[in-house]
Amino acid sequence: MKIAVLIKQVPDSTEITVDKNTGTLVRDGVPSIMNPDDLAGLEAALALKDKDDSIDITVVSMGPPQAAGMLQEAIARGADHAVLLTDRRLGGADTCATSRTLAAALNKIGYDFIIAGRQAIDGDTAQVGPQTAERLGLPQVTYVDEILELTPEYAKVKKSLEDEEQVVKVKLPAVITTLSGMNKPRYMNCIDIVDSFNNPVQIMTYDDIKDDLPQDLIGLAGSPTKVHRTFTKNVSAATEKFDLPADETADRIVEALKEKQLIKK
Numbered sequence: 110m111k112i113a114v115l116i117k118q119v120p121d122s123t124e125i126t127v128d129k130n131t132g133t134l135v136r137d138g139v140p141s142i143m144n145p146d147d148l149a150g151l152e153a154a155l156a157l158k159d160k161d162d163s164i165d166i167t168v169v170s171m172g173p174p175q176a177a178g179m180l181q182e183a184i185a186r187g188a189d190h191a192v193l194l195t196d197r198r199l200g201g202a203d204t205c206a207t208s209r210t211l212a213a214a215l216n217k218i219g220y221d222f223i224i225a226g227r228q229a230i231d232g233d234t235a236q237v238g239p240q241t242a243e244r245l246g247l248p249q250v251t252y253v254d255e256i257l258e259l260t261p262e263y264a265k266v267k268k269s270l271e272d273e274e275q276v277v278k279v280k281l282p283a284v285i286t287t288l289s290g291m292n293k294p295r296y297m298n299c300i301d302i303v304d305s306f307n308n309p310v311q312i313m314t315y316d317d318i319k320d321d322l323p324q325d326l327i328g329l330a331g332s333p334t335k336v337h338r339t340f341t342k343n344v345s346a347a348t349e350k351f352d353l354p355a356d357e358t359a360d361r362i363v364e365a366l367k368e369k370q371l372i373k374k
């Protein structure tokens with residue numbers, strides 16, 4: 110059974126600030142991490158491999174050359190292979206071009222089951238997993254927070270919705286998208302980190318997939334999305350100021366909380 114896990118390298122959002130003048134994200138000097146939903150997807154695949162050693166896990170990323178470090182980390186965690194699609198011609202891709210390119214690469218790599226994260230914490234669109242499934246003509250289950258069963262014929266997964274959970278059985282090959290809260294990623298140990306360097310990340314370029322994908326469908330040329338404007342949203346809420354003695358202020362606050370049903374009447 111071949112599992113492919115799609116992983117995006119993202120800036121660590123806890124370290125990002127916003128430039129007050131331009132409203133853009135300040136990314137300089139911000140460390141990069143494995144996208145949290147993808148790390149959970151990798152952990153879910155590794156947990157399946159713990160139970161069935163015949164499972165073969167390939168992690169796949171498209172991005173700049175420095176994403177190789179993140180993929181090396183995935184090997185140290187237990188992935189069998191890592192493939193980085195990197196090429197200047199692929200740069201500037203929106204989700205449309207990214208999913209096309211990933212789908213072409215996945216067809217070369219091979220798969221029975223594909224795991225993507227639900228959403229990248231930087232681009233934030235949640236489109237790449239579902240679009241990749243569409244391009245490969247595969248069924249998909251999004252928002253998965255538990256893989257209950259995986260057989261060569263089907264996967265049984267639990268899907269989390271806002272106010273309900275669904276158990277879905279999907280025929281393989283299929284794509285699922287995973288949520289970061291679904292598990293606790295394992296730690297890497299020193300020996301596995303050192304050993305991982307005996308299993309280097311494989312590099313793929315556009316030349317490896319160009320027979321299936323014309324150049325006008327990749328990178329910036331293949332990206333119809335145009336960002337019209339980015340701005341920081343002003344967060345404001347109605348406020349009420351009490352200029353009363355302390356005990357009266359406390360009573361007013363309690364009343365206000367009751368009115369909003371935040372505490373019981």
Ligand SMILES: Cc1cc2nc3c(=O)[nH]c(=O)nc-3n(C[C@H](O)[C@H](O)[C@H](O)COP(=O)(O)OP(=O)(O)OC[C@H]3O[C@@H](n4cnc5c(N)ncnc54)[C@H](O)[C@@H]3O)c2cc1C
Pocket residue numbers: 115116117118144146147169170171172173194195196197199200201202203204207211224225226227228229230231232233234235236237238
């Ligand atoms: C040379 C080069 C430079 C790039 N530079 C940037 C950049 O500066 N900023 C940027 O945001 N993107 C960059 N990309 C990647 C590409 O443009 C984005 O991955 C894509 O637009 C993803 O959109 P999103 O963040 O909304 O993903 P979402 O749709 O929110 O992602 C959902 C899930 O899809 C999968 N996924 C998404 N993107 C990738 C990927 N690239 N590889 C593997 N799996 C993925 C992950 O599992 C992710 O959790 C670059 C690509 C190349 C080749």
